Amino acid sequence: MTIKYPLPANEFERIINLSEFDLDYTNLQDSFENLARLAAKIAGSEISLVNLIDTYTQWTISSHGITIDQMAREESVCQYTIVETDKFEVSDLTADERFKDKFYVAGDPHLKYYYGIPLRTKAGINIGALCVMDKETKELSPEKTEMLNIIADEVVNRLKAFKAISQIQNTLKEANETKKRIVHDVRGPLAGIIGLTEIIAEQGDSNKIEEVLEFITLINKSSTSILELANEILTTEKKLERAPTLKSDEYNQLVLKEKLLQLYTPQAMNKNIKFEVHTAADTEVIPFSKNKLLQIVGNLISNAIKFTPERGSVIVDLKLKIGTHSNDLIIQVRDSGIGLSQEAIDSVLKGQGNTTKGTEGEKGFGFGLTLVKHLVETLDGILNISSEPGKETIFEIRLPQPQK
Template sequence: MSKNNALVPNNEFDRLLKLSEYDIDYSDIHGKLDDLTRLAAYVTGTPISLVNILEANTQWTVSNFGLDVTQTPRDQTACQYVVLSESPLEIEDMAEDERFNTKDYVTEEPHIRYYYGVPLTTPDGIRIGAMCVMDTKKNDLSPEKEEFLKIIASEVITRFEYEHKLKLMRDNVDELKEIQRKVSHDIRGPIGGIIGIAEILRDQAEESKLDEFMQLLELINKGGRSVLDLANDILSNYKTGEDDKAIPANELTLPVLQQKLKNLYEPQARAKSQDFSVNINGGLKDHSFPKHRLLQVIGNLITNAIKFTPEKGTIKVELELKSTPEMTLHVQIADTGIGMNESQVQEIMSGNPKSTAGTKEERGFGFGFQLARHLTESMKGKLSINSEVDKGTKITLQFPV
């Protein structure tokens, strides 16, 4: 475990990188694992079952049974302890455990007493979260039930792996379609021009009765049309216009991205009575662009902004697509938080930031910005910070799309 924070695994950055590979859209995954959470509750005889994923600062509940919850600050959870070890974690009575006996979910509704969590471990041994069951009374799972829960947790990871492979396949297909589109343009344009010129010259040759010249032009015309027909056959799978209006699952438009960010992060801002807004600038609202890891990058930076902004502060997100000199997604996240001095900005941009507490003493894990910066660079994007102590922070992102 980390020396700076006893609840952070030694491989925390690698753990977050692995989680980013799955590229989970927390606003779109609900329902896909509900059969497994119901099964977990059934086989263990508990009223509550959850699948929880632990990001840098937030625990995302991607499937729930018996408890309506979607996100929780990571430092308030029991699952943060599960990712520290290969072994499951059992808490027989949370009301008697000093780590949890003051938590709202123990002292108030739903009055959780019993907890059992199994690590969600990827094929390469990275623990990204927990499959857990809970009870409002003391409980004790039998060895058979514990084994059943481990099997279900393994199936959760299998589905994540399956979804990840499907995304890679979709990306490859979309890349091929884009190549088709470009080839279509590159072939049809010049050949169409040749055919047009040939037809003009043929008409002129007819008037002058140049028979040999006409025959040559006719050969050019037929040859051009033959190649063009062949191109049309090869490219017939590529559809444009009315048949291609639906946005692919692995792409976003500015309005879709705007709504996802609101759905995911408004609850966190609301918990601190903050004014949170996501605005769109410019006119390219219908242009789609790859979704790949954008939510992970932007989300981590928004979470940090919320954490370091006091109650009733403001977090404003601005989204814009610019088409010159190339299509670029611009994202700006501005807050009225505690800000940073120049030395702190240099430190955080160096790749070795220190973990600090938020405005309500939220425990910082120190990896959210580091991950966002790493992913931005891997996507050939740019990230810059403008900050002043007690006056807030403005982070600007640019991604080629």
């Protein structure tokens, strides 16, 4: 039986929306761990996952009951959830033609039940899914599904908050004294709010006003969290003053290399492909903007792995060309795959998506390279492609960088 994989009608808009969060999938586990655990507890399930889905990959940014970081998009159940408006439920995965042969159903942990909720932005775009799974079938009550919806909304809210905080921190790093003054001004009122809520809480306890106490407790916790964030920013600033390092919006070649190896080595190993990232020794510690880099290079690497046969190679070369007034970050992704025809190259450079299958039948969703072209252009960069069908393909990105 040929499985037809689902594709959201707004797929290109969807992956652009996800790329705008500019996430590093390697460091989000702790931020969502409590939500994943809470989802499993509410559903009474063994496993819960918080997944974000890009063109090629399902990235698990937090999990409970299982250790997993990523999965090919076409292998996931959550790919079906992101085309839904409210939920996607499978009461028996073992009896469903789409899933019965998947490794997590036919083998350990032998999953049977799935319930997923789209992670939807305010604009109505599904960027991933919150899901609960179990080895036994279940029936979730309306109250439980409503609580799972609340958790899914909180996941999106946190992602938005992280993006906003990152933008604020980047801006404030350019004006350290302003940041210190803002944090100092914020700490006083917040401390006052916390003190006031504690007084009201004490009075409410004596008057047994349970509902008032509940809301006051929530306000207290929120205020405390903001105060802790302010203290953290101040602490970080002191560390930076003592030991200057990369800013939060910067990478150097060594840091980018480490990120790429951590994210994409599992995909390469799964296909028995050699994957290497090389840096230029003379410029490898010079900082450059990390804006959208993981999305751009990640899509190129995933595409290269997809179209490279077993025992092939995918090599990434990083270098920084130093200019008089500006620098150029040059990223080259070279694979020993099946290659591209000139017609296909022209299609990519025109920003046209086209769905094709990889060397082992991997499903393509047609927008990975289109997204790369779009993101490179938004950064005033240049994308070049050269290929020899049946031998290799080389993607080269040039991104202008202001000198520090």
